[in-house]
Amino acid sequence: HRRVPLAIMSEAATDRAEAILAELAEMDLELARKAHGAAMAAEDPAEVAGHIRNYQRMARSVRQTLAIKARLAEGRVRRLAERPRLPEPSPFGIKRRIRELNPAVCRVIDAFTEREDERESYRDDLIEAFCDLDATIDYTAVPLDAHVADICHVLGLPAGLAARWRDLPAGEGEDSS
Structure with missing residues (x-):
């Protein structure tokens, strides 16, 4: 899924x-x-x-x-x-976006799953998704909420949870501010 x-x-x-x-x-x-x-x-x-x-x-x-x-x-x-294809991608766009996406999508994963093995499976797929980010796209120009929604859709996570990821509880080790 x-x-x-x-x-x-x-x-x-x-x-x-x-x-x-x-x-x-x-x-x-x-x-x-x-x-x-x-x-x-x-x-x-x-x-x-x-x-x-x-x-x-x-x-x-x-x-x-x-x-x-x-x-x-x-x-x-x-x-x-x-x-979108942007003419001059930021060389740090992918690393920066992963730092933003990881806690956001993990909030959705944690809210959606009940068992730790399910969470780990989704997190493994998330890491694979990060490995496939296209280096020619400047992700800093893509709105974070839209990117969270896209990644969650790709992982088969509910759109409703993805849309309200900012309202979900922060994960372990995540700054809740």
């Missing part, structure tokens, strides 16, 4: 992301099959339960990876056409 930020990715990065996601989906599917087989073969109830948990995690990973891949494909052309 998440995807890589298309509005802020170069076409080459999008192609690479699609290739990586395809490979990850295959690996995740292989693991899910192994976990399913182990659960079916197990006799001890505790062992069955452990294998079922592993299978459920792997199946969720497959679903998430396929959803990301589908979203990459569906929005590529439109987003590439709509994204």
Whole structure:
């Protein structure tokens, strides 16, 4: 239910992301099959339960990876056409924007998720999204609220929470001022 930020990715990065996601989906599917087989073969109830948990995690990973891949494909052309290209990007724009985006999006993640493992999964995807920021865009010219909304949409987080991220509780280690 998440995807890589298309509005802020170069076409080459999008192609690479699609290739990586395809490979990850295959690996995740292989693991899910192994976990399913182990659960079916197990006799001890505790062992069955452990294998079922592993299978459920792997199946969720497959679903998430396929959803990301589908979203990459569906929005590529439109987003590439709509994204602003600024003539002189700030060399510090990406680092600065990540410092602004990280606590903002983490507030939304924390408000949306209940379990720590879910939070960690979203945070991992957020870090991947940061790695895909396009160096030719000056993010200091993009309104922070719009960028938070875009990243949250990409991650599959609710638009309503993203819109009111400033009103959500500050995370651990975040300055709440």
